[in-house]
Amino acid sequence: MSLLSNKETKTRTFRKWTSAIGMALLLLTITIGNMGCYHKKTPSTFRLPDSIQEAQISRRILPTKDSLVFQQQANDHNTWHGSTNTMDAFAFRVKHHYSQGFNFVVREDTLMLLKQQPEEAVNHLKTDSFPIAKGKSLVVADIRILPNDTIDSVWVHIATEDYTFGWVRERQLLKKVDPDDPISQFISLFSNTHTLFFLVVISLISVSYLLRKIRKRKANIVHFNDINSFYPTLLALTVASSATFYASIQLFASETWREFYFYPSLNPFSQPLLLNIFLVLVWAMVILAIAALDDVRRLLRSSDAVLYLCGLAAVCAVNYIIFSVLTLYYIGYVLLLVYIYYAVRVWRRRHSDTFECGNCGARLHRKGRCPNCGVMNE
Numbered sequence: 001m002s003l004l005s006n007k008e009t010k011t012r013t014f015r016k017w018t019s020a021i022g023m024a025l026l027l028l029t030i031t032i033g034n035m036g037c038y039h040k041k042t043p044s045t046f047r048l049p050d051s052i053q054e055a056q057i058s059r060r061i062l063p064t065k066d067s068l069v070f071q072q073q074a075n076d077h078n079t080w081h082g083s084t085n086t087m088d089a090f091a092f093r094v095k096h097h098y099s100q101g102f103n104f105v106v107r108e109d110t111l112m113l114l115k116q117q118p119e120e121a122v123n124h125l126k127t128d129s130f131p132i133a134k135g136k137s138l139v140v141a142d143i144r145i146l147p148n149d150t151i152d153s154v155w156v157h158i159a160t161e162d163y164t165f166g167w168v169r170e171r172q173l174l175k176k177v178d179p180d181d182p183i184s185q186f187i188s189l190f191s192n193t194h195t196l197f198f199l200v201v202i203s204l205i206s207v208s209y210l211l212r213k214i215r216k217r218k219a220n221i222v223h224f225n226d227i228n229s230f231y232p233t234l235l236a237l238t239v240a241s242s243a244t245f246y247a248s249i250q251l252f253a254s255e256t257w258r259e260f261y262f263y264p265s266l267n268p269f270s271q272p273l274l275l276n277i278f279l280v281l282v283w284a285m286v287i288l289a290i291a292a293l294d295d296v297r298r299l300l301r302s303s304d305a306v307l308y309l310c311g312l313a314a315v316c317a318v319n320y321i322i323f324s325v326l327t328l329y330y331i332g333y334v335l336l337l338v339y340i341y342y343a344v345r346v347w348r349r350r351h352s353d354t355f356e357c358g359n360c361g362a363r364l365h366r367k368g369r370c371p372n373c374g375v376m377n378e
Contacts, residue, residue: 098140115129117167360375
């Protein structure tokens with residue numbers, strides 16, 4: 001009878017694990033199916049008005065003036081010499097997030113620059129162009145507005161590190177360059193390749209973990225057979241919340257996120273409110289990761305600790321992918337509430353135990369048969 005009960009207990013535990021893993025894989029499959037629309041998703045119709053976002057950007061950049069070259073004029077406006085239209089340079093900086101003197105670096109293989117004036121290209125005259133190789137530094141020398149250009153009215157005059165100059169449409173330029181800042185380049189790289197990277201990592205971790213589970217059912221993993229520390233659970237919840245908030249900024253305040261992309265900072269008190277909250281969450285992830293690492297090192301043996309940390313990284317990676325994508329379709333908000341409730345409930349239920357199994361030492365929340373080894377505890 002004892003052996004039968006033990007077998008039934010293990011069967012129920014296995015089914016519970018299978019259901020949870022199956023649900024996670026289903027959500028991941030749905031998420032991957034929507035990945036193709038990730039960068040094509042338009043901002044929400046309920047987004048923060050551009051005027052409010054631009055006002056916030058203006059208040060932030062006025063004290064520093066960024067890369068704007070202010071010229072003393074009677075009307076206190078900034079103009080670009082050589083432009084066909086006189087424009088307020090500050091207004092352009094706020095709306096387009098860059099101005100004269102801003103530095104870029106080429107991200108794609110080549111960027112083609114026009115040798116002649118942009119009017120010649122707009123009027124379909126014969127022109128020549130030359131390539132700029134990947135990794136080359138660029139600086140914005142001039143900006144010209146051509147209203148009669150039906151493709152893109154904004155032309156940018158680029159100076160290269162080789163002392164060559166050329167013109168390019170703004171749309172073509174921004175597709176092939178990144179701001180010359182490590183944080184901006186990290187954001188760009190992460191946005192373009194994170195899907196493949198995380199899927200490969202998840203696959204490798206999942207295979208290694210499943211093999212381990214087949215050999216030893218007692219392996220620890222966050223949310224399922226967690227260690228006696230709340231930091232890993234809190235880290236996973238913080239990653240999910242950060243991903244949801246990150247997607248919400250893109251959805252409801254896209255211009256605010258573009259401003260951060262062009263002028264990034266790790267200071268959580270130097271940005272508009274939404275970005276300050278996001279940066280606080282980012283720093284919270286770093287602190288929680290250190291705390292979780294310390295607890296895992298203290299509570300588990302080296303081999304088990306490495307496997308547990310790999311499983312924790314996989315859970316965090318899945319959380320990032322699922323919540324950052326599904327939030328763009330508003331599903332992520334409901335899912336986040338369900339996930340928080342589930343994670344906290346599971347952790348409290350497993351760690352509110354007041355008994356230990358006399359045979360294997362497993363923690364029990366009530367007397368009776370141990371679900372781990374099947375021995376009856378009276």
